[in-house]
Amino acid sequence: MNIAETVAEPEKLRRVVIEPLSRVEGHGKVTLLLDEEYHIRQARLHIVEFRGFEKFIQGRPYWEVPIIVQRLCGICPVSHHLAAGKAVDQLVGVDELPPTAEKIRRLLHLGQTLQSHAVHFFHLASPDFLFDYDDRVAHRNVVGVIADHPEIARRGVLLRKYGQEVIRVVAGKRVHGIATVPGGVNKALTVAERDYLLTDLDQMIEWGRDVIKRMRQAFEKNPGYFTDFATIRSHYLSLIRADGALDLYHGGLRAKNRRGGLIFDHLDYQRYEQVLREQVKPWSYMKFPFINSLGPEQGWYRVGPLARINNCDFIPTPLAEQERRDFMAMGRGQLIHVTLAYHWTRMIELLYAAEAIKELLHDPDLLGSELAAPLGPLAQEGIGVVEAPRGTLFHHYRINEDGLIEKANLIVSTTNNNQAMNESIRQVAERYLNGKELTEPLLNQIEVAVRAYDPCLSCATHALGQMPLVVELVEEASGTVVDCLVRDADGTIRNAEFPRVLEPGLA
Amino acid sequence: MSQEQSFTLDGQPVSFEDGQSIMVAARAAGIYIPHLCFNPEFKAHGSCRVCLTKVNGRIQASCATPAAAGQTVESETEELRDIRCGILQMMFVEGNHICPACEKSGACQLQAVAYYVGMLEPHYPHFYPRRTVDASHPDAVIDFNRCILCELCVRASRDVDGKNVFAVHGRGIHAHLVINTPSGRLGATTFSITDKAAQVCPTGTILIKHRGYESPIGRRLYDRQPVDVAGDVAQVPESQGGRRHD
Numbered sequence: 001m002n003i004a005e006t007v008a009e010p011e012k013l014r015r016v017v018i019e020p021l022s023r024v025e026g027h028g029k030v031t032l033l034l035d036e037e038y039h040i041r042q043a044r045l046h047i048v049e050f051r052g053f054e055k056f057i058q059g060r061p062y063w064e065v066p067i068i069v070q071r072l073c074g075i076c077p078v079s080h081h082l083a084a085g086k087a088v089d090q091l092v093g094v095d096e097l098p099p100t101a102e103k104i105r106r107l108l109h110l111g112q113t114l115q116s117h118a119v120h121f122f123h124l125a126s127p128d129f130l131f132d133y134d135d136r137v138a139h140r141n142v143v144g145v146i147a148d149h150p151e152i153a154r155r156g157v158l159l160r161k162y163g164q165e166v167i168r169v170v171a172g173k174r175v176h177g178i179a180t181v182p183g184g185v186n187k188a189l190t191v192a193e194r195d196y197l198l199t200d201l202d203q204m205i206e207w208g209r210d211v212i213k214r215m216r217q218a219f220e221k222n223p224g225y226f227t228d229f230a231t232i233r234s235h236y237l238s239l240i241r242a243d244g245a246l247d248l249y250h251g252g253l254r255a256k257n258r259r260g261g262l263i264f265d266h267l268d269y270q271r272y273e274q275v276l277r278e279q280v281k282p283w284s285y286m287k288f289p290f291i292n293s294l295g296p297e298q299g300w301y302r303v304g305p306l307a308r309i310n311n312c313d314f315i316p317t318p319l320a321e322q323e324r325r326d327f328m329a330m331g332r333g334q335l336i337h338v339t340l341a342y343h344w345t346r347m348i349e350l351l352y353a354a355e356a357i358k359e360l361l362h363d364p365d366l367l368g369s370e371l372a373a374p375l376g377p378l379a380q381e382g383i384g385v386v387e388a389p390r391g392t393l394f395h396h397y398r399i400n401e402d403g404l405i406e407k408a409n410l411i412v413s414t415t416n417n418n419q420a421m422n423e424s425i426r427q428v429a430e431r432y433l434n435g436k437e438l439t440e441p442l443l444n445q446i447e448v449a450v451r452a453y454d455p456c457l458s459c460a461t462h463a464l465g466q467m468p469l470v471v472e473l474v475e476e477a478s479g480t481v482v483d484c485l486v487r488d489a490d491g492t493i494r495n496a497e498f499p500r501v502l503e504p505g506l507a
Numbered sequence: 508m509s510q511e512q513s514f515t516l517d518g519q520p521v522s523f524e525d526g527q528s529i530m531v532a533a534r535a536a537g538i539y540i541p542h543l544c545f546n547p548e549f550k551a552h553g554s555c556r557v558c559l560t561k562v563n564g565r566i567q568a569s570c571a572t573p574a575a576a577g578q579t580v581e582s583e584t585e586e587l588r589d590i591r592c593g594i595l596q597m598m599f600v601e602g603n604h605i606c607p608a609c610e611k612s613g614a615c616q617l618q619a620v621a622y623y624v625g626m627l628e629p630h631y632p633h634f635y636p637r638r639t640v641d642a643s644h645p646d647a648v649i650d651f652n653r654c655i656l657c658e659l660c661v662r663a664s665r666d667v668d669g670k671n672v673f674a675v676h677g678r679g680i681h682a683h684l685v686i687n688t689p690s691g692r693l694g695a696t697t698f699s700i701t702d703k704a705a706q707v708c709p710t711g712t713i714l715i716k717h718r719g720y721e722s723p724i725g726r727r728l729y730d731r732q733p734v735d736v737a738g739d740v741a742q743v744p745e746s747q748g749g750r751r752h753d
Contacts, residue, residue: 059639060640061640061648061714061716063717063718063719063720064608064719067610067719067720071607071608092717171723172723172724172725173724177724179723180720181718181719181720181721182717182718186720186721186722186723187723187726375717378717402642402643403642403716403717404640404642
């Protein structure tokens, strides 16, 4: 690939910025540096917002953490709630939850997976499938989908609503509810709640099957485009159940290399730091994780639906398993690296979530009364990992002897895909944009590539302490920048106008 | 035997006994006047000012104003609701009250009274004071961010528990809750979670350790009923979502 992540003399190149990236969660931008002949020399996905959760939960009681950190996100708060809840279980010495507690948490997680996948595909990504990439901007969105394909839009709304209802019934609210407590959950389901959730479920399963059928038809209609667009060969990481099944709530870590060989398998996620490392680059607030044994250049990987379907041996529900087999047949025994297949696998998981919800709702344990395990001795470290809709999510906390958070490390699903998203936009830039005069429809191709990953940029910005920061003091009336402080990647704080280095702590 | 005496509260006659405050008489008559620092088990404090009423045209704290025959008392008026709302808004911005993450959300009297008076936003700029969390005690946590200086814990510890664990230090805007030990740490005191002082906090300042969020959303004290019906969190048994130990 000729397009670099960093070129030698960027100041000599013309800069094109796509900002904000549309139809993704959170705020990000793509910058392209072009020479005079429209050859793209550098392409980067930047994450330009900063959240700071890892810092400001320091000093808080550990049992508050699952409630605080879910505020990272409005789409997948349940994943953060559960990952932190699992870490808290570790802190209070609980290795095994009562069946009711574990199944309630699983139900909650499946409800969230269903609603999150529905909102991404139907509300955000479906225009990429239903309309041409050079369709009018004003029409290339969910409003256009409602106008031209009202039945598809309606199904998307109702699928999301169903998932949200599962969350509301379990956690009390559709967004930012509360279910986990140390060692368990705070409620089981009533018979009336169970029956309510069963009411529309068969319809959701049917719609899940239908959207996969439509997805297949879209791929078959234009196979060259779908298989090549933004496609990169990568390693894959996900949780996996002990028997190799897809499991979104719990399991060991499995990483496969580009050829499908195992890098590690059924690895206890308590040891994640031994196999994963994170790199910070000065131009993004999002960290760059990599598989330690392969190094930062070769060790980047992908997570999320495509990774999970590539990694698992089977899906434990019949309809989704059949869809998985049909999908994997496309690769003739090899892994499938097709980036746009993220959408396809996302819908397979939506179907799985609906089927698994049905199985759980028929399980009498959901109505049980043993909600939490007895607490054991307090541990100093807790690590919780789940498969969030967008991929593997790590929450790692260390507490002091009083039970207050001392240190937190979050590797958020989208962060895992950081390098992959950058690789994909470079591929698209090189293949579709290079040497052409850039137009809005061409730039939209970049967004289509990023959108395939369903990135949640607001979740993923935690490179605290290492990223450069610029603080400007602006006079309100005139808008004049009165002062400007810069913290460089090495931690040096300097005044931008008067290049004197300030003592640490003075800024 | 003394003759029955009464005053009017929002036009309704309220009888009282000698020595009763307007607040106590109103409570006995089943009429709610919003309050935070008042607790019928303790001597009136008159510090939070949320229970302000208009007595014969003059604004006074109903918990600290003796009832008198023939008084005309106003409580549920727009003017008083606005004043109470302003007082609550100042309480919210003076501390760090992050309701979405607070364990007492839904069972917090401060939050419930704010809802009762129709407070929808903080209005004033937040002070964002730098306050700490004291988790040195094996069974309890003090989150100073949430203290509104009602002094109920001070009074309960001093007058009921006989331990004098808490005190308020400083004056005016610098007033803050302290722990009465040389180290200033709760872990160095004889405080116990069975103390009366652990049961009276109207906010989430004093918390039991290792527990939290056990009441599901929708079933918490003030999810079920507003504060004028459910009553003070300190008066409701723990088994029903309050703080009082049965």
